[in-house]
Amino acid sequence: MDDFYFKKKFKWIPCNEFKNVKYIDKGGFGIVYKAIWLNNDGDEEVILKCHNDLSVNLNEFLNEYRIISGLKDIHHQNLIHCDFHDCNILNHDESKIYISDLGLCQPVKSFLKKYYIYGVMPFMAPEILRGKSYIPVNDMFNFSMIPWEFTSRIPPFNNIAHDLHLSLGICKGERPEIIENTPQCYVDLMKKCWYEDPLKRPSSKEVYDIIEKWIFFPYKKEIEEIDKELKCNVMSL
Template identity: 70%
Template sequence: LSSNDIIEIYGFTKDPDTLKYMVVIDYANKGNLRENLTKIVENNWNQKLFMLYQIVSGLSKIHEQNLIHCDFHDGNILIHRDKKDKEDKVYICDFGLCQPVKSFLIEYDYYGVLPCTAPEVLRGKSYTPATSDIYSFSMIMWEFTSGVPPFNNRAHDIQLSLNICKGERPEIVENTPQCYVDLMKKCWNEDPLKRPSSKEVLK
């Protein structure tokens, strides 16, 4: 994968003491998205939409390669800004669970972040090509209006899983533009076939 919206991976190295392997990637000087939510929520809508555009653009590049990220959440999106830049640059990272679409034609064990995981996956079904990631993207959209992760005040347990599968979603934040709400709701639709693709979101 090669894209301006996807973190550059240079290779692997091994710690001689612990014998653990590490991935060598580009440095992002502002950390991950979750660490920046309180600042992002104060941005104007042009700034928010530009960041979201970068995120879904990178996601679209992944899907164009017939891949699914499978662990798409605010901890796996990094932010960087050089002194010469006027805006933050956003990168998708952590492809540890990324798999070809065809490998999810069978049922798949769940390993992601619960509030950002599509209901069909929580039910033990296979990841739906592209649209399971789009559900996760809707949670990032919501974070841009709230400044906090979804369901951050609740235990991430079986009860939350059941509630999500029954249709519970984060409460819409007051004064969120209706067009934004409409797209967000499409992205978190219960039916994965009714969610837009990443390419459609870009439009």
């Protein structure tokens, strides 16, 4: 079962190839079942996840995983993007996404004594609007607007002028309104990323791990229990 998840590969499997489908639990993004997969290489116990009919469809959810993966790679090189927003995300095909416009991308240390302000205002962190130095978690505020766009289908603050009033509003805690029926775990992640105090925001690596668990390791506790059950069954044979 671990191998199935770590491979992180998707393929179409007809529903008639599953038997003994049993309900496990229901979460924010859907319902989880366990079942026996009638695989040609031998029957295998697997987890089935039935996603709800959300404004965030599966393709967009996987895209978000690829986006945070790219941002994580940038931060891993001790770099800050500094101008991360929706128009800098290029969808090459169904499986590849690139983060572009790296002209403002700079090493972390280069910002220790510089106080430049640039970016797309709705995506800019309040501390940057106040003239503070850039640090990697500034990019995480920018990132928080991406999942919000996925749920709203519109850019953040698209109905108001991007002027001094919006800048002051962001600094005072104004954020886009949460879209109705957005799963709570998704809401929690957005709010963590746009937190007022930058030091309380998660890193790109932490967000990557969270989204990875949502996609590839849903209901880890139940999966571990199934693994134990399988081992007990093997030992009793």
